[in-house]
Amino acid sequence: MNTLSYGLLSFLSRSSCSGYDLMLQIQPFWPAKHSQIYPLLAQLEKDEYVQYEHISQSDKPDKKVYSLTDKGIEALREWLSEPASDPVMRDDLYLKVFCMSLVDSNTARNLFINRLQHYQQKKLKFDNKLPQLQCMTGLPPDEIPSFDSPFFGAYLLLQKAISVNDANIKWCEWALEQIASPAAEKRDSVE
Structure with a gap:
């Protein structure tokens, strides 16, 4: 299979x-x-x-x-x-970031702004899902479902998704700061 x-x-x-x-x-x-x-x-x-x-x-x-x-x-x-296979990651943004020095900083900034908006929308969804999951478990908001609960795996996955999404937001914000740096603006003015 x-x-x-x-x-x-x-x-x-x-x-x-x-x-x-x-x-x-x-x-x-x-x-x-x-x-x-x-x-x-x-x-x-x-x-x-x-x-x-x-x-x-x-x-x-x-x-x-x-x-x-x-x-x-x-x-x-x-x-x-069985051990899980290596994770597969395909994201065309990463390929674009790799060669983004070929475009002006506004074009590069727009790539990150669009992705940041995507992650911020996901954050809103996660902010709604966590209380829903807690409600389904019948546990207090700060309590984690036990290992034998059918909600334990969903809780772990939701926490992973939240953590990854938060890290992606931070990365986009950091990248936008780098693109707005004097070195990036200097390059744009030379072109």
């Missing part, structure tokens, strides 16, 4: 879902399209890792709601015991 297959099993370990719901849930972790998810679900069902219930809907097309089988749970446990 590929990583996306295990990702689908991961989300199904929390609750039964339709293929569409799985696509929405996995997006923050792994960019996957309908064209990838539905064939994988069919294969997982064929291999008996998942099963589905056919749900009739009067106002929409019928849907399949998938759930994990015992075989799927066992496969997920085995996968969890």
